[in-house]
Each structure stands twice: as structure tokens, then as C-alpha cells.
Amino acid sequence: MTGADRPARAITPPRTYKGVTVPYITAWSQEDVPLDEDTLPRLRTGPGIAPYLVYANENSADRDRHGVLWRQAAWAPGEGRALFARVHVTRQRRVMLRGACQICTAPAALWMAAAPGWQAHLDQRGPDAPFLTEDPPVCRSCAVIAAESCPRLRGDGFVFLAPRRWANVAVRGQVADPATDSFSPARLVPLPGAVTTGGASDLRLVLAEALVTGLFEVTAHTDPDRVGGLGERLDPPHRIQVPR
Ligand SMILES: [Zn+2]
Structure with a gap:
């Protein structure tokens, strides 16, 4: 049982690779499961059933409490090379679920958040729109490590975001098309309780690879001491607008 929904609370001290701290969510080279004929889920269809995705070798950890199917990944942290630019699908989901x-x-x-990404959000959606992120939060003592080890934060600066509320609102994943029996490129699909300005996709057709959190009523700071915490958690989300 390696499901991210499992309510374990033990703290996992970060590993190191060549003397550098490796974040918990970082993927290692031995954990790669390529998407191919053997590992892709298949569409199951039949008279009177809405089509849905299923793995040939599916186990209970492959599906979350919403019934969403998640991309499979091996679990071998510390084995091979640390892939700092890659995030492990199950570990990302696990910490995002728990804050x-x-x-x-x-x-x-x-x-x-990377400063350019926050600025683009302000320019495109405005300060009142929820900020969507796949980057799980950090504790205060790890903020410095995050700034140094995350390629997105290291390059162009970063900000600390102080939302009033937050919630897991969507998954990012490829969506199967029953008409063509093929997958779309990865995109955001809202979870139950979240609403969008566009048409929602059927969660039964999604192969999820990241959990997306919405931050609401956000102020940005450069000084982490100005931030009082993650904000109030909303769970399950209710009528939360997810921009597309
Ligand atoms: Zn930490």
C-alpha cells in the first residue's frame, strides 16, 4: 500500500546526492516508469457503462478517493541519480494532500512561487483570481533549501505567497478520448466541488500526474516572516472557481 491518501504522519528527513540536499518530491532515475503499451491504462467500455480508464495490473494505490486513476511510478528514493528537474508523482500528491x-x-x-510565474498570474488573471500551483509548500527551515534546489525558483527569484484559504482543486493529466482511443496532451481537470469557466472533463478519463492546489485571496511577500502560515484549508472544495 503506497497510496498518497494514506494518513501517515512520520517525517522523512531529506536525502543527499553528491553532497546536495534532495527534496522529498524529487524523482530518482531508478523510479522512472515509461508510458508505453504495457504501462498505459486502457479504456473500458461496454453497453450501459460510461467509458473509464483502468490498468491491466491495477492495485488499490492507483486510484484516489475521487476514483481518479494516477500515473504509476516505481518507489525507489535514493536509488540512481537524483533528477532535480523531475517530480515524483506519488510523493508530490502525498505532500500536497497533507500540506x-x-x-x-x-x-x-x-x-x-517563482517571481515570473506570479507576475504572469497578476498580468493575465489579476490579483483577485485564485493562484493555481503544483508546487507543494515548504516548512520555514527548508525555504532556503527550496530556493537553492528548485530550478524554477533559483533562476529568476521567488516570492512567498500568503493566501487566506487553500484547497486541492484539480489534477493535471492526459485525458482519454473514447472516440479516438487516444490521449490528449496533459491539462487541468477540476476535482469534484470545483467549477470552471470552461467545460469540465470526465475524471474517469484522466490519467493524473500532478495534484493542483488553488490559493485564494493571496498577498505576496519577499520576507517569509510576513507570512502567517499556509492559510485556512478548504476540504473538500466547494464551488471553487478553477480558471482554465
Ligand atoms: Zn521542511
Whole structure:
């Protein structure tokens, strides 16, 4: 049982690779499961049933509490090379579900975002729109490590985001098309309770690879001491607008 929904609370100290701290969510080279004929889920259809995705070798950890099917990944942290630019699908989901630190898995206190991404959000959607992120939060003592080890934060600066509320609102994943028996490129699909300005996809047709959190009523800071915590958690989300 390796399901991200499992309510374990133990803290996992980060590993190191060549003397560098490796965040909990970082993928390792031995964990890669390529998507091919053997590992892709198939559409199951039949008279009177809405089509849905299923793995040939599916186990209980492959599906979350919403029934969404998740991309499979091996679990071998510390084996092979640390792939700093890659995120492990199950570990990302696990810490995002709990509001745990993406580096050490302790209770987190800070949301961080690359400065260009935050600015693009302000320019395109405005300050009142929810900010959607796949980057799990960090605890205060790991904020420095995150700034140094995350390629997205290291390049162009970052901000600390202080939302009033947050919730897991969507998954990112490829969506199967029953008409063509093929997958779309990955996109956001809202979870139950979240609403969108566009048409919602059927969650039974999604192969999820990241859990997406919405931050609501956000103020941005450069000083982490100005941020009082993650904000109030909404779970399950109710009538939350997910921009597309
Ligand atoms: Zn931490």
C-alpha cells in the first residue's frame, strides 16, 4: 500500500546526492516508469457503462478517493541519480494532500512561487483570481533549501505567497478520448466541488500526474516572516472557481 491518501504522519528527513540536499518530491532515475503499451491504462467500455480508464495490473494505490486513476511510478528514493528537474508523482500528491513540506515532509508553513510565474498570474488573471500551483509548500527551515534546489525558483527569484484559504482543486493529466482511443496532451481537470469557466472533463478519463492546489485571496511577500502560515484549508472544495 503506497497510496498518497494514506494518513501517515512520520517525517522523512531529506536525502543527499553528491553532497546536495534532495527534496522529498524529487524523482530518482531508478523510479522512472515509461508510458508505453504495457504501462498505459486502457479504456473500458461496454453497453450501459460510461467509458473509464483502468490498468491491466491495477492495485488499490492507483486510484484516489475521487476514483481518479494516477500515473504509476516505481518507489525507489535514493536509488540512481537524483533528477532535480523531475517530480515524483506519488510523493508530490502525498505532500500536497497533507500540506506537508515538499523537502522534509514536516508540517509546512510557506507557499513559494517563482517571481515570473506570479507576475504572469497578476498580468493575465489579476490579483483577485485564485493562484493555481503544483508546487507543494515548504516548512520555514527548508525555504532556503527550496530556493537553492528548485530550478524554477533559483533562476529568476521567488516570492512567498500568503493566501487566506487553500484547497486541492484539480489534477493535471492526459485525458482519454473514447472516440479516438487516444490521449490528449496533459491539462487541468477540476476535482469534484470545483467549477470552471470552461467545460469540465470526465475524471474517469484522466490519467493524473500532478495534484493542483488553488490559493485564494493571496498577498505576496519577499520576507517569509510576513507570512502567517499556509492559510485556512478548504476540504473538500466547494464551488471553487478553477480558471482554465
Ligand atoms: Zn521542511
